[in-house]
Amino acid sequence: MRFLQREHDTLEALLPGLDKALGAFTLSELEQRGGPGIAALREAGGSGLLVPAEHGGLGASARDAVRVTRAIATRSPSVAVAATMHNFSVASLVTLAATSTGFEWLLLDAVARDKRMMSSAFAEGRTGQGVLTPTMSARRAEGGWLVSGSKKPCSLSASMDLITASVALHHEDGTTGLGIAVIPAEAPGISVRPFWNSPVLAGAESDEVVLADVLVPDELVVKPVLDPETNLDDLNTTGLIWFNLLVSAVYLGVASALVARLLDSGRGDAATRVDLVSDLESAAFALDRVAWGVDTGSVGNDALADALTARYSLQRTSRRVVGTAVELLGGMAFVSSPDVALLAASVHALAFHPPGRLSTVDAMERYHGGAPLRVD
Incomplete structure (x- = not known):
């Protein structure tokens, strides 16, 4: 199977035409302020990706949402970031609606049927x-x-x-x-x-x-009621799992875009190119495991720890992979187009999304010692 084929096939199956619509623009056009990418996402029905089918949405699984996000990010990191902020908000709203008889379903209907963005x-x-x-x-x-x-x-x-x-x-x-x-x-x-x-x-x-x-x-x-041990409730926990899962898929996609360019160029040696693909696919397997847990109802404190573990591991892996890919693509690829520099710079933004790795290391160490994971 061609590298990223599964992700692009999933994107086409769920949001037909979006991959082609984004591919019609250059990366620079999509990444600039006021670019056409978010409008294309809305037009393709991207707002309804995680809205249950009974409310007019696509009811995508977490595993498919990760693949869709990764595929979008290979076309435009900015559009993938925007989609992630929307989708994790929708996922939180779906969670809230499952235990409430309030306004949530009306909002979800509007998000899907009227293509509203959150x-x-x-x-x-x-x-x-x-x-x-x-x-x-x-x-x-x-x-x-x-x-x-x-x-x-x-x-x-x-x-x-x-x-x-x-x-x-x-x-x-x-x-x-x-x-x-x-x-x-x-x-x-x-x-x-x-x-x-x-x-x-x-x-x-x-x-x-x-x-x-x-x-x-x-x-x-x-008004959520927080657990004093974890400083979280079910809604916050689920939201953090979805956020870390999807935001990781964004930057996995960005790194994948550079490696795809390296594969197409044939530069470097085959062993190194395959190693880079293997590193990224291993990170994808970790996210897929977390997503599978979400799809089967595992959205508790342990699942949040798994999501953070997969994300922080990806932060290190993506920087290393991108550094090697940029070096092998060479100086002419770097200076002849803004694409390599834009993608390489974008990868580092994963470290800036909360909760940052350094802010959670003590909590993660206590968790590995048997305590609940507390997020402050």
Whole structure:
């Protein structure tokens, strides 16, 4: 089987025409600010990938979602990042809907049938700030909450129809709790400011989204109860598993795009080229194992540890593989087109997504000693 054939076949089966649509543009066109990739994703029905079929979506499995994400990333890292932020938000909403009789199914219907895109305004992964620490706060108002704050970077900031956000809820008795809010992007008080100044991943629309006293009805705010041992609830745990699974697939795809170019060029020796493919496919097998667990209902604390293990291993593998691939492709490939530099630079962004490896090493060590995995 040709390298990446399985991934591109899965993409074509679930989102027919998207691979061809993205392939009609150069990488530079797709990666630039305001590029055509996110519109192509929406047009192909990408917003409904993880929405259950009974609500108009495709009901894709986690294993297929990983393959689709990897394939998209070989065409455009920016589009794959944007799709990941949307898809993990949808997956969290599906999880919430499974144990609720509230608004969730109506939103999922709209996401799939009306091709609406959801941005994620959860943690930014800033130094000294917990991955679950909200960047927004809310105070009580008649019929709901007034939400204020900002999220930067926030992918899909130019294309979002809905925003999912973690919010610090300031109750009238002086206590503070955690809330998960779903906010229509057209609500009064929402604005977008320029933020992303790097040419790398510029097509993901990762600018700053600002909320100023945005009224969110009570029915669009969920109040999770966190386990004191893990600092997580089922919703946060599932969301983190999906996020780490899909964001890993993005950068696996980016590294794969460079190795595919190396295979096509025939540069270097066969042994090294096969070694690079083997390294990436081994990482893919690890993600597939985590995805299989999600598909069979394994979304607890151990599954989150597995997802983080697979991701952090991929971070090291991808940097090493990309370094070798760039060297073997040679200087002329590097200077004659921006593609090699864009892909090589993009791979390093995996380390910047929360929760970062260095922020979890102590928790992971305690986990391997028998304690529950705690994410702060």
